[in-house]
Amino acid sequence: MSREDCIFCKIATGEITSQRVFEDDICVAFNDTSPQAPTHILIIPREHFDSLDAATTEHKDTLGQMLLTAAEIAREKGFAKDGYRVVINTNADGGQTVFHTHIHLLGGRPFIFPPG
Ligand code: AMP
Numbered sequence: 001m002s003r004e005d006c007i008f009c010k011i012a013t014g015e016i017t018s019q020r021v022f023e024d025d026i027c028v029a030f031n032d033t034s035p036q037a038p039t040h041i042l043i044i045p046r047e048h049f050d051s052l053d054a055a056t057t058e059h060k061d062t063l064g065q066m067l068l069t070a071a072e073i074a075r076e077k078g079f080a081k082d083g084y085r086v087v088i089n090t091n092a093d094g095g096q097t098v099f100h101t102h103i104h105l106l107g108g109r110p111f112i113f114p115p116g
């Protein structure tokens, strides 16, 4: 389930500290240490899978829960009506640097599209 050398697995178990904003039995959400917006939160599954590219139908409920968690946090933080950005960087060209699937929730400023 969790990988010994995975930083986000260690954050999920609490072995590495993070600023948690939400958790349930499926996922954990915490502040990104290098924020790209006034609010920048990562939502990770407790179960390790490397990337969206590694996801299977077994991860359908988990991915759904992660997205709904992002939407709920955005409402709680008060920027849902103004708008926000959710991002899943996937593999090298997608800019993924941590290979434990995660959703970026960015809010508190306008975003342009397409991103760089
Ligand atoms: P990505 O480039 O999509 O794989 O995103 C990885 C994100 O994890 C980056 O935005 C990093 O700033 C963030 N990050 C890396 N280590 C930590 C950590 N220990 N706590 C919180 N965020 C982290």
Ligand code: ZN
Pocket (backbone or CB within 6 Å): 002, 003, 006, 007, 008, 009, 010, 047, 048, 049, 099, 100
């Ligand atoms: Zn992991």
